[in-house]
Amino acid sequence: MFEHVNVVAGGVFVFFFALVTVLGFIAARWKAADLDHLLEWGLGGRRFGPWITWFLLGGDLYTAYTVIAVPAVIYAIGAFGFFAIPYTIIIYPFLYLTLPRLWAVSHRRGYMTAGDFVLGRYGDRWLELAVAATGVLATMPYIALQLVGMEKVIAALGFSGEGLMQHAPITIAFVILALYTYRSGLRAPAMIAFVKDAMIYVFVIAAVVIIPYELGGFGEIFAVAKAAYAAKVAAKAVPAAGLTLAPGQIGPYVTLALGSAMALFMYPHALTGALAASSAQTIRRNTMTLPAYSFVLGLIALLGMMALAAGVHAETPQDAVPQLVLWAFPDWFAGFCFAAIALGALVPAAVMSIGAANTFTRNIWKPFIHPQMRSREEAFVAKLVSLIVKLGALMVIFFMPTRFALDLQLLGGVWMIQIFPAVIFGLYGRWFAGPALLGGWAVGMVLGTALAWGEKAWTPIHDTGLGFAAYNGLTAVAANLVVAALLSLVIRSTAPDETTPEDYDDFAFG
């Protein structure tokens, strides 16, 4: 089990892991407050300023899975994997316009989740339930994928185990994570994010300076990669691959970028990170500074190309980056890089479990099971749910093939985007009726899932019949919108709207 372990790399890895574990527990005393209140445990008391928010959201959105998966796609088929760049470009102008409004109304009305807002705006508890259930459902496989990212780097350290022992390291890591998340709440990932993000920046800057130098420059890297893609296509290993997009890839590239951007801030973990900000201005400033992470992501994506050019042996595309790191760096720095990636799994996994726990507690448990819940009980249920959610993610890794977790995560994005009309249009008015949005959501969920159903695996892309293929999430949310709009023409909603137009403004964009 340990005979092939790289001792130096493993030692560095364990050191950093131990460091953040200490930080995770210390975080409970940071900006000290009563952690038996859900607002404090699950939203850091809405007291995170621009810097903390930058580290927290950066650590939360650009996950370990991203660091592994985006270069994996580049490694496998080239240009298509770069869709992550337009995706992260279009997201920030959109957030600049919408998130301050959501923050303002949430702050004024005490909302902590998308479900809270939807209930307040539309006065429809079934729509609230739909929004909440979608969030919890889509988050589970996403947490599981963080474990996949972590397991890839632990495997690269040389750890190998049989049967249940195979998952022993991530089980230990996750139990520790679960304990300090239980204790410190959102403060734990916020504090760890400082260390993790700094490490990722060091890793990436070193990689894009040293590796191209070793490989003879970017020109050489792209030339070798181009030949490798051509060989793959010639051998019919993949339908299309190359340094630029094949004509048939353009539709999927654009729609996947747009759809992913629309879905991202519907996820509970993204909203949790944003609503924990201390002001709407903190969020605005972050939409200008968070693109620094997108740039790093672009460089990380290019690591897939470098792995191809270096000719490293990767059993699956997801092994490309870990193997490249081992190929390019001395052991101690490889350990540092792997620790950066693994910590990159802990921050989002913690925020995701907290976001799902907040959502479940406030929008499912409280309204439908135990309406008389007091503040202390609310925090307790949320802490418990955060443990259960993590346990669920571990079970996914133990008993499900990785392929299935990947498919579920893709499907999660398709589901998540279905609450976009209710949340985003809700920020600008109440033209849509609650029941109409619920109808649209149902149509979108069914259509999105049905479109994804493939013969061998779930597929994210489908032919639209308009001469190009598109991301299923986008197709389904279009149908969702049409249904919601048509139903809104018929249904007159008389449900109360507890928000007022002033609730949404902190300064008017004229």
Place this chain on the structure above:
Amino acid sequence: MKPLLLFVPCLVALWAPLYNVEAPTLFGMPFFYWFQLLLIPVSAATIFAADRIARR
């Protein structure tokens, strides 16, 4: 009208055929890659500019 300024980089980013070419290269990097990487800070600067205009 002013918020529309924000969406200019978005439209460029989504107009994939515009940058789906290899030449010209920069430091050996095909256009497809360096152009999109460059668009990230340009987009951030646009948000900054729009924010300044909005506050005036």
